[in-house]
Amino acid sequence: xxxxxxxxxxxxxxxxxxxxxxxxxxxxxxxxxxxxxxxxxxxxxxxxxxxxxxxxxxxxxxxxxxxxxxxxxxxxxxxxxxxxxxxxxxxxxxxxxxxxxxxxxxxxxxxxxxxxxxxxxxxxxxxxxxxxxxxxxxxxxxxxxxxxxxxxxxxxxxxxxxxxxxxxxxxxxxxxxxxxxxxxxxxxxxxxxxxxxxxxxxxxxxxxxxxxxxxxxxxxxxxxxxxxxxxxxxxxxxxxxxxxxxxxxxxxxxxxxxxxxxxxxxxxxxxxxxxxxxxxxxxxxxxxxxxxxxxxxxxxxxxxxxxxxxxxxxxxxxxxxxxxxxxxxxxxxxxxxxxxxxxxxxxxxxxxxxxxxxxxxxxxxxxxxxxxxxxxxxxxxxxxxxxxxxxxxxxxxxxxxxxxxxxxxxxxxxxxxxxxxxxxxxxxxxxxxxxxxxxxxxxxxxxxxxxxxxxxxxx
Numbered sequence: 001x002x003x004x005x006x007x008x009x010x011x012x013x014x015x016x017x018x019x020x021x022x023x024x025x026x027x028x029x030x031x032x033x034x035x036x037x038x039x040x041x042x043x044x045x046x047x048x049x050x051x052x053x054x055x056x057x058x059x060x061x062x063x064x065x066x067x068x069x070x071x072x073x074x075x076x077x078x079x080x081x082x083x084x085x086x087x088x089x090x091x092x093x094x095x096x097x098x099x100x101x102x103x104x105x106x107x108x109x110x111x112x113x114x115x116x117x118x119x120x121x122x123x124x125x126x127x128x129x130x131x132x133x134x135x136x137x138x139x140x141x142x143x144x145x146x147x148x149x150x151x152x153x154x155x156x157x158x159x160x161x162x163x164x165x166x167x168x169x170x171x172x173x174x175x176x177x178x179x180x181x182x183x184x185x186x187x188x189x190x191x192x193x194x195x196x197x198x199x200x201x202x203x204x205x206x207x208x209x210x211x212x213x214x215x216x217x218x219x220x221x222x223x224x225x226x227x228x229x230x231x232x233x234x235x236x237x238x239x240x241x242x243x244x245x246x247x248x249x250x251x252x253x254x255x256x257x258x259x260x261x262x263x264x265x266x267x268x269x270x271x272x273x274x275x276x277x278x279x280x281x282x283x284x285x286x287x288x289x290x291x292x293x294x295x296x297x298x299x300x301x302x303x304x305x306x307x308x309x310x311x312x313x314x315x316x317x318x319x320x321x322x323x324x325x326x327x328x329x330x331x332x333x334x335x336x337x338x339x340x341x342x343x344x345x346x347x348x349x350x351x352x353x354x355x356x357x358x359x360x361x362x363x364x365x366x367x368x369x370x371x372x373x374x375x376x377x378x379x380x381x382x383x384x385x386x387x388x389x390x391x392x393x394x395x396x397x398x399x400x401x402x403x404x405x406x407x408x409x410x411x412x413x414x415x416x417x418x419x420x421x422x423x424x425x426x427x428x429x430x431x432x433x434x435x436x437x438x439x440x441x442x443x444x445x446x447x448x449x450x451x452x453x454x455x456x457x458x459x
Contacts, residue, residue: 006032006441007122008049012042012056012068013084018107022055025111026118032441039063043071050436051079053121055114058085058092058104066096073100080121084109090224097232098198123206127242145191146183148326149319153311157184160308165191170258170278172243172303174285175310178360181281182241184310189237194277197236200229205242210266213250217257218265218272230263233276243280243303244289248296255299278303285309313355313362320351327363328378331370339370341377349380371422371437384415417452420445424454 009031013019016037023033034049036042040063042056054072058065069081080102085093093104102124103117143149144158164171165188173181182201189199207215218228229238240246246254257263258278262271280303282289287304289295313320321342328339342350355361369382419438427433435445449455 006030007052008032008034008441009118010034010036010042010045010049010051010054010056012036012039012054012060012065014038014057014060018057018084022114025114029115029118031118039065039068042068046072046075048432048436049442050439052125053102053118054079054081055118056081056083058083058096066092066099069096069099069101078125080125082114082117082121094227094232097227098200100199120206120211124203127203127206143326145187146180147310148323149316150322151311151316151319153316154319157308157310161188164306166193167306168277169306170280170303172286172307173279173281173310174283174307175281176283176312176358178358179310179312180359181310182239184308185237185239185279185281188279189239192237192277194236198233199237199239200233200276201239201241202229203241205245209247212246213253214266216250216254217263220265225265228263228265230257230274230276231272236276237279238276240278240280242282244282244284244286244295251296251299255296255302258299258302313358317351321347323359323362324350324366327366328370331367335370337370337373338376339373339378343377343379345380346378346383349383349385353385368419372418413452416448417454420449420452420454 009026011019011023011026011033012035013022014037019035019037023035027033034045034051036045039056039060042054043063045051046054054068056065056068065083069083072079072081077100081096081100083093083096083101083104084107085104086107090104090106093101093106096104102121105114105117143154145161147154147157161184171185171188173184175181186199189195202212202215204212214226214228216228216230218231219226232238253263257274261274263274264271286295286300290297290300313323316323324342324347328342331337332339350362350365357364365383365385366378368384369378372384373379373382420434423434423437424431427437431445431449432442435442438445440448
């Protein structure tokens, strides 16, 4: 199997001592840590590696932290960027949060605080990877509100969103993992009159207890004040993903905030006005969570006044072809490929799948297929799917001469070799770029290439 990669962090700071100490600390925690001395070097590192979290100084010569943040957002909207700032530039750090930074720490910073923020950022990224649609294929889906297709289910969702796009009240988006809840939330924001204001996301499942309260409403610690996401989203949208994971105590507070339009910072005094639209998402209908005792009825009622339910892919069979065409077009742009058609047998093969991971799972399958595809049409052989038709898919020696474990190993080795060779073709033999494409570490890819007898070319 391709090696399981370590989570990869990028530390960017023009102070050598700070950069070295922070990188060493994070490496001791088991992360694969890359470093850059300035923003320009960081941009090159981001292009060549699959980074999970960026920790960057705000003030740097040439390319500063804000420029780096904007580039990272264009490359991957789900990439958490943590800002390092001096006390005198906290206002700039707050502006970075409004622009989309994940969090910030002030110099001199506490090591425990940095480690906690990194853990929180990685957990948020993991949850995003498991639920949101992949964004690395390029621009968002081309359909209305990001929903490709013309089925009755999609038309119903689009009609509802069109009516409520400029409402000020809460919007609830319900849908299984991989149906595109965040994609729809961002599309609602971009279509609304609030589009020039912040879109601030909180994954409620990634943050526990008092930390979530401070994250939402703000935090007062001694003489310092850290604004919460409701405050940072002023004039725009705050997207509360996995709303069902909020503890009951915070559910009561959030319900009161939505009803009164005011809130208090955690540990502080004085009330602030809520000037952001709340868009919430849940995999499970809130009524079911209420019945299970996991959600308070009052908040479910407030959030449910305006809601849409995104249909799973298995309920949209007529939309499968246009969705595939949209995904393939974006993958062509990413990989420089010219895949123009999907053969009928391949389409039937895709129709036979249950797609428990919905469009996210379909995108993962098509990404691998486009990479493997030799010509202009995707065929069944390009699709790495479980075959339900059985034994005929195994090598001829499967009839008893080789055991199951040996057969699985042989097939796995063949697929690994194909994937690595295709990745190297796409990157003109550049191992660093190929590792990024395969989402493993460069060292891991080198070891696997050695194991498979694939010669490494110079980068």
